[in-house]
Structure formats: structure tokens, C-alpha cells
Amino acid sequence: RLGSQFVQPAYALAPSARASARCASVYTNRTVMCQAASVAAPETVPATYPNVTPHIADRAQYEQLYQRSVTDPDGFWGDMAEQFHWQRKWDDKHVSYNFDVRQGPISVEWYKGGVTNICYNALDRHVAAGNGDVPAFLWEGNDVGRDKTMTYAEVLDDVCRLANWLRSVGVQKGDAVAIYMPMLCELPIAMLACARIGAVHSVVFGGFSAEALAGRIEDCQARVLLTASGVMRANKKIDLKKIADDAVKLCAKNNFKVETCLVYDNANAMPRSECAFTPGRDVWWQDAVADFPTTAEVEWVDSEHPLFLLYTSGSTGKPKGVLHSTGGYMVYNATTTKYAFNLSPGDVYWCTADCGWITGHSYLTYGPLLNGATNVVFEGVPTYPDAGRCWEVVDKYKVKQFYTAPTAIRSLMRSGDSHVQKHKRDSLQILGTVGEPINPEAWRWYHDVVGDGRCPVVDTWWQTETGGHMILPLPNVWQQKPGSATLPFFGVVPVLLDEKGNELKGEAEGYLCIKNAWPSTLRTVYGDHERYETNYFKPFPGYYFTGDGAKRDADAYYWITGRVDDVINVSGHRIGTAEVESALVGHNHCAEAAVVGFEHPIKGQGIYAYVTLMEGVEYSEDIRKDLIKAVRNTIGAFAAPDVIHWAPGLPKTRSGKIMRRVLRKIAAKEEDQLGDVSTLADPGVVQQLVASRQAAL
């Protein structure tokens, strides 16, 4: 096992950030076998699906296109961009990038010389082609029976009104705008309105706390915040305006002023009469925006103009503002959407993600609209009012492509087949998954029960940073294997490296890196290009490092094994253990905290927190609740630890580094597989932790 040696000089930026947060953890990444590996033969699945006629005829055609995409990126991606409107065309040689820190700063440029606008391409282009009456959004509310349809022309009208309002409050090209909204049509509309005027949207998931929202607003200096009064999620009312108000107050404490808050009165969940209102700063959306004209000039931008920021968790420090730019993101996004879901204009497509995450950006807002599809926008949750809701909605709108996360599949699977089988689902053709490895059992259930064996399962591996799908089975183009994301998309060259950065050939397991730039490569970490280089390009010079481990089998299929850094994936939500630790040690009774992931039957991974209290403080149920509250308040409820383990001491080496490997094994109840613990300063700590695990709640 070689992976524990994976502490490379350039990657060891952690100590100062960690030390300042009084966190106990250090880099000792998950062990990865960097060597030849064989993968067990999977169960068989149908080779062909008679219902699905793919855009690409077969594997041979894929191979041919793939070869061109990697040997002639200028030509291949130039062809893919032709369908869009460009105010000025890109240069013949439009691709340039440097992925090697030894050769100078990391840089990526796509469609050099080109000038375009993604909002124009997502909306105006379809309206101009006579498709204004095609539904763009089929909005399905939290409560059964609340719904609304918006055509492409209607969405364009609303986007223009809002774009005009944004301009009226002084938002200019390049300014960041924060969006903290529930899943109303107004959320993607807000994103598109920003794009129309060249403003950079920064959407913050509605489950984040006031503190997390404030940190994101301050980081990108957003002077305008778009939010809503509140929202119902299943039976729970969420007071978004109150959280937004608290965030704005926190910003003010740090001398940053949010000048304008546009608040959508989501009266069904929380009427405006129930909300606090700050005159001079707050404006009701319905009052302020309605009277603006339904046309708004398009801001034509260079291909590399920033489109959006999306904050995501890493191994260290605070979340990073991943920046995506316009042209490359647009073309890559539209192309992946088309081929992954075998999408054609007018198809009714449903992605259950929230726009607060990258999936909601790429495969709810931009990708489907760029392809002229009809998008289901769902405000609720898959299990409300019962576990049949998704299939009821599929039948209601005749959904053809359905895209969700393994955690949702596992939770619906647990509720039993009858919820699925009482609905017809005969419109379904493609089933997609994203966000975490899908276990073969859940894959099987999705394929056999939800899809009745008629629909290929598209397991899409990608990341916030990649902007679009990277490894996935193109439906009905090649044979699937349950649990494998299979082969790379056009233009993507994945490699597996050993801990020294050598490329492994053939069947192997190693660190998953990407050798070349693809059009929607993240361009920087907002305001911190050095962190961008350190995180993604210094661990293995010459490559983009994904943070994931993977295996490659004899058919060259990729099997993602999960994160190899200190990031855990809870219900498809990416959480940095350092962030949770920082929240825990922020509690004044907590001396030290170390957080690891553990296998969870529904969430994929759960959060297991080892906590050492200050001298003289007794562990109690009240303190446990308080510690969980500290995490909820600092990050959000979705990051609350599942287990708090009171640890009188943590397993440290003589140099003071915590052996996280040991903590993971104890959390997994695998203390018989601890490996070498001879370098621990006090090996007795391990037995103490095993003994005290019973008390972990």
C-alpha cells in the first residue's frame, strides 16, 4: 500500500490554515493502491436498448470522434460551437493552455477571439427560430397540484425584465451577484439575467447557513443579493429571508455592505407580511421587476469572460470560488447534455438537482436550455408526500430523461417497489446518476425497477471544477457495467498516476488526473490563482488532479473509488472535513476535533466527528447537541455530524500529526485492520477510542 506516502511538498499547504483553526487534522490521505489492479467481472446488462436511438451510432464512431477531439481540439470543438450564435467568430487556433506549473502560470483559453452570450444562446436563439411557444420550464411545486408552465418566450421576457432591474440598481458587466433562492423558476431566470448583462452569478444553495452565505457574499463582494421570503420543503418551512438578513448583518460587521436585496414573495410558503423588511435596502421582486420592459440589450462578451462562481469544499481552509468562463463552458455543457442524455429539442427532461450545486447549473439551467429542451423544475423533495412522487411527476409530464443522485435512489429503493410500480413510467428512456459512486445494488434497482430494464443508466462522473461530464457511458453506444462510469467524453484524457506521478498503463488503480484541458476547465479560484495552482496542478505537475482515486479495468472502463483527500461526500454534497472541524472547535468547550467519513447506507458517507473537550468539561447530551448546532450554524444542516465520539485523546504521531487512517478504521469498526501504529506517540489512545465508541451517539 503506497498511498500513505502521498504527501508531496507542493500539496502540503495545509498546516498553517489548519493550525489557525486549531484543527487537529493533517494530510494523511486515504490509501490508494497505485498498482496494477484487476476488477471483478460485473453482472451482465443488456447490450442494446431498442427504445434508444443514440446520436452517435456505435462505439466505432465514438472512437473516431474521440480521437479527433483529442488530436485536433481546435477543429473538433470549433465544429461543436458552430450551432451557437457568436457575435464574432473564434480564431482558427483558438485553444491554448498550460497545465504544467514548471512551465509558468496555469492558464486555459478556449474560443480565443470569439464573442458571444450564453443567455442569448439559451433563450433568444430558440425564440428567433420560431420556438418561443415551446415550454422551457414545467415547474412542479412542493405540494401536489401546484404547478406552472413557462415557454421559452415567457422566460425570455422575465429574464429581460430582471436584467433591466439589475442594470437599474447599478450592476455592471463583471460584477458579482449573489443568489440565495429556492427552486422557483425565478432561480434559473436570475442566473440567465446575470449572464445576459455580463454579471457573474454566485448561487448559494438554500441549505447553507447565514454564516456560510455571508462568507460567500464577502468573498466575491456581491453588493446585490437575490433571495425569497421562504420556502416549504416537504412539511418544513424554511425562512430564507431571515437567514439572508442575518448574513447581510454578518457582512456589515466585517465592513461589507450589501446594498440591495431583491426578495421574491413566495407567498404560498411565507407571505411578505411575515417577513422583516429593511426599507432602502430590501425590494419586493414582484413590485420592482414587473414594470421593466421585456426586452434588454445583450452584453456581448469575450469567450473568456467569467460566467459564474460556485463555491465548493476542498481539503483545506474555506470553500473555494470555482470560476467558469463563457464560451468553453457553453459549448462543452451543451455537447455533454446532448450526448449524455440523448437529448433532442422539445424532449421533456428532468434533473432533480438544486441550482445551488454544479449539477443544477450545468444540467438544469444551461445544458437543457442550450439544447432547446423542456425542463422540469421541482421545488420539493423526492419523498414528499410519499416515495412515489418522482414517478407521479414523470407520468404527469411524460418525462423522457431523468437525472438524480445515488442517495435519492437508495432512499427510494428502501421505500419499496410498490411506490414505483403504481406509476406507468413508460415515457422514460434514459436514467442518469451523479454525485457519488453508485453501488451496483442501487444501480440494479434503478435499471430493473424504475427503468423496467428498458432504459440505460448513465453514471456521470464529473466535478464542480470540471463544469461538465468527464467520464460516462453514452447511452446505448457501449455496454454498461453497474458501478462504472466507463469511458471519457470527447476531449477528455483521464490518466491514473502512481504516487510519484508516473502514468499507469492498462488495468490499474491510482490517482485520477486529467492530462489535457477541456473546454469547461475551471479557470481559477476566485481571487486566489495561487490556491488554484496549488490545489489542482501542483500535486502532479503537468496534470489536473481530481482528488479522486480510480481503477481501470481490462476494457479500459473507469471505476471511481472516491476521494483520496480530506473531502467527504454526504448525500452527494461535498464537505471538507476541515470545515466541519473548524465549526466544532469554534465551540468554546471544544479543544480539538477530527472528522472522518464512514459508510452510510443512504447518504453514501456519513460524518463521524471525534471531539476532545477542554480540560474540566464533562461530556453531556447538551454539549453534543450544542456541537451539532455549531456545525449547523456555521455551514448548514446538511453538514451536521451523524456521530460525535468523545475522544479523551486523538491518535497522534510523535510529530503531532493525527493518524486519520486509524480514525477511519475505528469509525468503520475495523479496528482489527489498523495497520502499523508503531509511530503513534501513545498507542494506548487507540484502545481508549475503541472502548469509548460505544458511547458515541
Ligand code: PRX
Ligand atoms: O468524488 C467525486 C464525486 O463527487 C465529487 C465532485 O463533487 P462536486 O464537485 O460536488 O460535484 C458533484 C456533481 C458533479 C467527485 O470528485 N462524484 C461525482 N460524480 C460521481 C462521483 N463519484 C463517483 N461516481 C460519480 N458518477
